[in-house]
Amino acid sequence: MPTDRPNILFIMSDDHASHAMSCYNSRINQTPNLDRIANEGMRFDNCFCTNSICAPSRAVILTGTYNHINGVTTLATHLDGRQLTFPKLFQQAGYQTAMIGKWHLGHGGIHDPTGFDYWNVLPGQGLYHNPEMIEMGEEKVYQGYVTDIITDLCLDWLKARDTNRPFMLMYHHKAPHRAWEPDEKHAHMYENEDIPEPETFWDDYSNRASAAEAAQMRVDRDMNKNDLKGLPPEGLSPEEDKKWKYQRYIKDYLRCVASIDDNVGRMLDYLDTEGLTDNTIVIYTSDQGFFLGDHGWYDKRFMYEESLRMPFIIRYPKEIKPGSINTDMILNTDFAPTFLDYAGIDVPETFQGSSIRPLLNGETPEGWQTSMYYRYWMHLTHHHVYAHYGVRTHQYKLIYYYADGLNQKGSIEDTKEPEWELFDLEKDPYELNSVYDNPEYADIVRELKDELYRLQEKVEDERYVKDVD
Ligand SMILES: [Ca+2]
Structure with a gap:
């Protein structure tokens, strides 16, 4: 084994949308420490998850496979740790490995973390x-x-490690997951200011399939007293009430983010002090995106942009040019192959993604992916979001709400009539007008369906029984 193998510090938070990071041009907050990673490394603008919900995304990252392969389709399906995961390969290759923080893939027996010297x-x-x-x-x-x-x-574990061997540390935050409870230190941030509302805050869910209207994750209607840490003052108009709730929600969310930012700063300072910065690959991402009042919502699950998109910033001074930005499409299936590539470990053939290392060196390989396959399985549970799958290219997004629980553990068996949506992301970046039925897009629909079925076959998933044409 080479002696100069890099360390991997894999930082992940829970539900942190990229539009709440200043390195992604957030309009609502500052994240100076996260920005250090982006400014000293590379920012990815088109990183997407393949199923926008906590446990499934984490399972994809660990196993390098889609959820229909790794079995974690919903929040109720726990990870079978007997599967091959990238931490196991790191451990076998002589790395020191640890998993600290949010796991959320089940506990006990085959569900406990595996592949870690310490967890x-x-x-x-x-x-x-x-x-x-x-x-x-x-x-x-x-x-x-x-x-x-x-x-x-994490710092304790790093301080006690064997300095003669490289490490792979999964430093995984719970924040800023619901119910967005800040600490005392950040509790008073934003107290005397109003946070701007997003462009789609007043969305009325018209011109789309019925799924958007049916979802139960509206800031004005579906947040409870715990979310809001109190009830709105009496006598507010419906508009004032919604605005009030948004301010309560977003401020607590951003306060939780501010604590992450401070703590990531502590971690980066430690790497600097210990002389580890040059030989440590630092990644910051989140298990999926989140609606920050966008479309009048909180939560995730939908294939819509705010939820689909993951922040992904990465620093490695030896290979990555500081301050670079990449717009190629990368997926959470690509994380494991990337980490393995850097460690000089062969990527197993069963892993379904590709190493993004060439992109980090400034080269987009011939034939790099320009489309991605998405599937949300957890029909109706928690927020009444219809099960769906779809394809996204750089310009278009085609979504099929098959709206069936399909006997997945954690789904609800109440089947709805399937519906399609198509968005032209260049003309309609906020996805407010589906053009699926517009005859001008008939050829595009055909091409995208072909691409959807091609990807479905490639990743070995099955088409829904009513999806025939
Ligand atoms: Ca999450």
């Missing part, structure tokens, strides 16, 4: 304050704020 994870979603954690199978309660605690545990 210490939150049970399920975990708590923001004084969280219980499971350290190598043993439950412990920690005093303090979860984002600080996870960072402290």
Whole structure:
């Protein structure tokens, strides 16, 4: 084995949308420490998840396979840890490996983390304050704020590591997941200001399939007292009420993000102090995007842009030109092959993505993906979002709401009539007008359906029984 193998510091948060990061030109907050990673490395503007929900995205990242292969289609399907994962390969190759923070892929027996020399994870979603954690199978309660605690545990592990061997550390935050509970230090940020509302805040869900209107994740209607940390003042008009709720929601969300930013700063400072910066690949991403009042919503699940898009910034001074921006399409299936590539470990043939290392060197390989396949399986559960699949290219997005639970654990068996949507992302970047039935797009629809079925076959998924034409 080569002696100069890089360390991997894989930072992931939960539900952090890229439009709440200043390196992605956020209009609503500043993230100076996350920006350090982007400014000293590369920012990806078209990184997408293949199923926009927590556990499924995490399973894709670990196994390098789509959810119909790894079995984690919904939140109720836990990971079978007997599968091949990239941490196992790192461990076998002599890396020191650790998983600290949010796991959310099940606990006990075959569901505990595997491939790690050390793991210490939150049970399920975990708590923001004084969280219980499971350290190598043993439950412990920690005093303090979860984002600080996870960072402290990562720093402790790094300080105690064997400095003669490289490390792969998964530093995975719970924040800024619902119910967005900030710590005392950030509780008063934004107190005397109004956060701008997104362009689609007043969306009325017209000109689309029925799924958008049917979803139950509206800021004005579906947030509860826990989300809002109180109830709106009496006597507000419906518009004022919605605006009030948005401010409560977004400020707490951004306060949780601010704590992540501070803590990532501590981590980057540690790498600097220890002389580890040059030989450590630092990645910051989130398991999916999130609606920050966009379309009047919170939450994710939909194949719409705000939810589909993952932040992805990466720094590696030895290979990546500082301040670079890439617009090629990359997916969460590509993460594992990329990490393995850098570590000099062969990527197993069963992994379905590709290493993005050429992109990081400024070269887009011939035939690089220009379309992606998406599938949300968890029909109706929690937020009444219809099960759907679809294809996105750089210009278009075709979505098929097959709206069937298909007996997936964690889905609800209440089948709806299937519907299609097509968006021209150049003309309609906010996806407000489906042009599926517009005759001018008939050829595009045909091409995209062919591409959808091609991708479905390529990744070995099955077409829905009513999707025939
Ligand atoms: Ca998530």
